[in-house]
Amino acid sequence: MGHHQHRGADGPLVPGMPPMLTRVLAVVRDTARLDFTSLHQEGYHVTRCTDPAVAVAELQGLKFHVVMVHIYSDPGGCGAALELLKWAIGQPHLCAYAISEKAVPHGPLDMNDFNNLIKAIKNVASSGTKSPEATLNGPYNTPLSTTASRVKNLPFLERRERRKRTKQVCNIGDQELEHKDGEYVAKEQEKLDQEFKKARVIWTNELHKKFVKAHDKLLAKGDDVPTKILALMKDSTLTRENIASHLQKHRMNLEGEACRYNLRRSHSRTKHHRSTRPASFSSPNMASPQQDPSTIVQSRSPTVYDDRMEIQVQTSNTMDKSSESALVDVPPVEMYPGADDPKQNRVPCVGNSDDNSLRENLSEILNKDPEPSWDDKFLFSGQ
């Protein structure tokens, strides 16, 4: 009973349910004063409550995007509310608004201006930022985000949603159906989150081999794009995105090979390949025994699909010069059409670098190690 995979389906993940609900918690002294039901039709879910302590518990469950805290002036009356507000402002996952009876310029939102409250909520939903009007005064005026970033922040809430889907599966403690206030709180979210969760693809050797096979075929035609690869692989469990991602990494690997190859060649004239290169330079993995895929588990260590040393370039330093002529230089492999176009050169190595010190550095390092490890590529990729 694993989780379902909702792959390929682009529609709503849950029929009849908007892809994203914006949930607001309004903490007000008198809940009856604010009626947000009109918002429900628009996909907002506003929960009211009177007890700041309860509010904190709810908000910690990451079930809300926005919190509105009623700040009132009774002496000693709203200390808890202030604390709540202060806390909420410090929460990266929350947009906090102070609301109050009095309209203070640049102060809390005016509770009596109901439309303005709604506007603020919608503003968060659409941009993920607080509206400027909602900026608070006083010591709690610490905006989480500024309007400057507004434009680029559209995925804000959606990302929060997604994060929630994969994390926080077990905060069941505060999951009660009811508040003290008698306010109903959506409890299904956790279950839904489970449903939404997409399985992470694990690229087993088998899968990778399949990928490489398809990729090689298409590479020959200069058409190694995710869609085509996927089509060739005929694997319904994969998405185009999965392929694109793996392809990105695969290409980097190839560049790593090409880069090392070029480097060593340029440093000393006498580099040679084994005369029998694997069928495809782009698939160092075709040979060698494979682990039983079913036993392969995702590890934190590099995924080595196969024995890469197979294609390692030999160094002349350790070689008998006389054997040189017996070996055939591997002709340059045009891995990527247009790769030598300086405008879009994808090989991030010293080949076209005019930084001589860098070049020497790299050469020196590589020289020390006749058999550079696979990780050498990280010398070039600026990480």
Added chain:
DNA sequence: TTCGAAATAT
């Protein structure tokens, strides 16, 4: 709608 680089998440 797809690609692919870059940013993020795990």
Added chain:
DNA sequence: AATATTTCGA
């Protein structure tokens, strides 16, 4: 530290 996912401009 590497792999996988997601975003986002083109």
